[in-house]
Amino acid sequence: MKKIGLIGGMSWESTVTYYRLLNEGVRERLGGLHSCRILMESVDFSEYETLMQKDDWEGIGNKLTQTALNTEAAGADMLLIGANTMHMAADTVQSSLEIPLIHIADAIAEKAKELNVQKLGLLGTTFTMEKDFITRPLTEKYGLDVLIPDEKARTVIHDSIFNEFCYGKFISSTREKYIRIIQQLERDGAEAIILGCTEIALLVKPTDCNIPLIDTVQAHVDAALNAALDE
Template sequence: MKKIGMIGGLSWVSTAEYYKRVNEITQMTAGGVSSARIVLESVNRQDYVSAVIDRGDEAAACQQIADSARSLQSAGADFIVITCNDVHRFVPTIEPMINIPFLHIAQVTAEAVKSKGLGRTAILGVRKTMEGTFFPEVFARNDLETVEPNEAEKKFIHDSIYEELVHNRFHEETRGKYKDVMAAMGQRGADSVALACTEIPLLISPGECPLPAFSTTELHCQAAVARALDAR
C-alpha cells in the first residue's frame, strides 16, 4: 500500500472528513480492518489566511504549501493530496520543486463529470476557485466547460464558506440558498455542479442538489485510495 501525503488544516473541518473517508473507503476496498497509510502535514490556517487575505501575498501562501509538500516527501509519501480545492492553484508552481506527484482534485472531478456524459459544470467554491483558471483549464483539457456564478452568487457562496462552513457551522437556510443558486445556474445552461470547496459537501450532499452534483471531496478520497492500493 502506498503512503498518502495529505496537506490539511485548510480547514481542519474538511481535513477530518478526508481522514475519515479515506479510511472508510480503504477498509471497504481492501477488507478486514485495513486502514490507509497517511502522513498528514497540517497547515496553520490562520497563517495561510493572513498571507492570502490580509496581505494579499500569494507567494507567501504558496511557500507555506511548498514547505508542507517537501515535508511530506521527506516523510516518505508516495503522492500528495491537498484537502482544499483553491490551494490547487499552486500545484504548477510546486510540482517542479518535489519528486512526488500531486493527485489533482480538478482532474478527478473532470473525469467523473465526463463519465456521466455531462459537459457544462457550475463551479462552486471560494472566490479563488470560482474566478481562478485551474478548474477551467483542467476541464478544457478533458473537453468540458465550466460555468462561473454571477457576482451575487459568488459573494454568497464565498462568504458562507468563510463565515460558517470552515467554523463547522451548517445551517438549513444556507443549504436552501445553495439549492437556489444551483437551480438558477441550471436555468442559465449548467448541466451539472461541482461542489468545489471541500466543506460544501458537509452542508449539502449531491443527492440534495437540483442538478447532477459532484462532491470533489468524495471523488478525491476515492481516487486517493485507488492510487494507494494500486500495486504498480
Template sequence: MKRAGIIGGLGPESTVDYYKLFIDKYQQRVNSRQKLPELYINSINMYNIFQFISENEIDKLIDYVGKAAQQLESIGADFIVIAANTPHIVFDEVRKQVDVPMISIVEATYERTKEMGIENAGLLGTKFTMEHDFFKEQFWKHQEKITVPSEEQQAYLHEKIVEELENGIVKEDTKKDFIQVVNQMVEESGIDGLILGCTELPMILKEGDVSIPLINTMEIHVDKMVEQVFREE
C-alpha cells in the same frame, strides 16, 4: 503499500472527513475492517492561504504549501494530496518541489465529469476558486463548458463557507440560499452537474437537494488516493 501524505487544515472539518473517508474506502477495497492504511497529515493554516491569495502574494503561497509537501515527503509519504480546492491555485508549482507524485483534485474532478457525461458543469467554492481560472482552465483546454455564479453570489457563498462551514456550522437558511443559487444556475445557464469545489460543501448540499447531480471533489480525490496506494510503479 504506499503511504499517503495529506496537506490538511484547509479547513479542519474537511481534513477530518478526508481521514475518515480514506480509511473507509481503503477498508472497502481490502474487504476488511481489521486493516488500516498508513498516512501522514501535515495540518497547516487555511487563513494563511486566504491571506496570501487576497494580497496576491503567490510566491509566499507557493513557499508555504510547498514546504508542507516537502515535510511530508521527508518523513516518508509516497504520494501527496492537498486536502482542499483553493490551494490548487499553485498546485503545478508545488508539484515541482517534491519528487513523489501529487494527485490533483482538479484533474481528478474533470475526469469524473467526463465519465458522467456532464456537458456544462456548475462550479461552487470559495471566491478564490470561482474567480480564478485554475479550475476552469482544466475544462477550457478541452473545449468544455464550466459556469460560476454571479459576482454577488460568489461573495455571499464565500462568506458563508468561511464563517460557517469552515467552522462546522450548517444553517438551514444558508442551505436554502445555496439551493436557490444552484436552481438559478440551472434555469439561466443550463448547468447539468454541480461541482462542489470546496471540500466543506458536502456538509450542506446533499444528493437530491437539487435537480442535477452533485460532483463531490473530496470523494473523487479520496478515490484517487486509494488507487495510488495500490498502484504498482
C-alpha cells in the same frame, strides 16, 4: 499499498472528511481490518487566510511547498492538498517534489466522465470561481464547459465558506441559498455541479438537488486510492 501524503487544516472541518473517506475507501476495497496509510501535516489555516487576503500566492506557494517537502521526506508516495483553493499553488508545489501531486481538477474531470456530463457549474471561494487554476485544466485538458454563478451569488458562497463553514456552522438558511444558486446554474445549462470547496458537501447533499453533485473531497479521495492501490 502506497502511502498517501495529505496537507490538511484548510479547513480542518473538511480534513476530517478526507481522513474518514480515505480509511472507509480502503476498507471497502480491501475488506477486513485494512485502513489507509496516511501521512498528514495539518497547517494553521489562519496564516493562509491572511496571505489570501493579501493576494500573496507566492507566499502561499512557499508555505505549501515546505509542508509538501516535509511530507515527502517523511515517506509519502504521493500528495493531496486537501483544499480546492490551495490548488492555485499546485504547479509551484509539484515543481519542487519528486512524488506526484494528485490534482483536484483531474479528479473532478474523472467524475464528470463517469457522469457523462459536459457542462459543469462551479461553486467555491471567489478565488476558485474567478481564477483559472480549476477551470483551465477542465476546459483545456478535458474539453469541459464550466459555468460560475453571478457576482452576488459568488459573494454569498465565498462569505459562507469563511464565516460559517470554516467555523463548523452549517445553517439551513444558507443551504436554501445554495439550492437556489444551483437551480439557476441548472437553468443556465449545467448538467452537474462541482462542490468546489471541500466544506460545501458538509452543507449540500445530493438529496437537496435535482442535478448531480461532484463532491471534490470524494473525487480527490477516489483518485488517491486508485493510485495508492494501483487500480
